[in-house]
Amino acid sequence: MRIVTLMFIAVALLCTTAAAQLKSPRTAASQQMFDELAGKDSELFDAVFNSCNPDKLKELVTEDFEFYHDKWGQTAKSGAEFANAIRNLCERQKKGIDYRARRELDKNSVRVYPLNNYGAVQTGVHRFYKLTEGKKEELTETAVFTHLWKKDNGAWKLARVLSYDHRDPQGVALAGEVSIKPK
DSSP states (O other): OOOHHHHHHHHHHHHHHHHHTTTTTTGGGGHHHHHHHHHHHHHHHIIIIIIIOOHHHHHEOOOOOEEEEETTTTEEEHHEEEHHHHHHHHHHHHHSOOOOOEEEHHHHHHHEEEEEETEEEEEEEEEEEOOOTTSSOEEEEEEEEEEEEEEETEEEEEEEEEEEEOTTTTBSSSOOOOOOOOO
């Protein structure tokens, strides 16, 4: 009887410990982490769209950075490749071959999920606008993003990007859409 009681107590303690770990504050992103990533997100998109600064962009991403886009597939396989693509885009904009754009983050959509001993996942929705001198800006698309941020030696760097569910202003999927319904 004594062994059964001890086993019961041991199981109860294990269950209590496991439940406490599930409710641990380590599973939720801290406000500090959320704010740090919001700042990095702002720096990143400023370097791409506002200042057109590929050198700054390269500082914000990992060397093994990868970017996946639902309309274009894998668009970058390294930080250097991504920075070069943005450099080329900026040159096309200067020559008038391509238009400038503005990114607007839906701040209420942003979520951050910590990844123990690595970094964090940041998700959200953003809108993109075409900027034409002398004209009102024009909404071109809305999309969902998932960013994988790596914290290395105290610094946040973007390691992976998934950019998907791009939709035109009327809500039509631009890369096609597959919906599988349960039977």
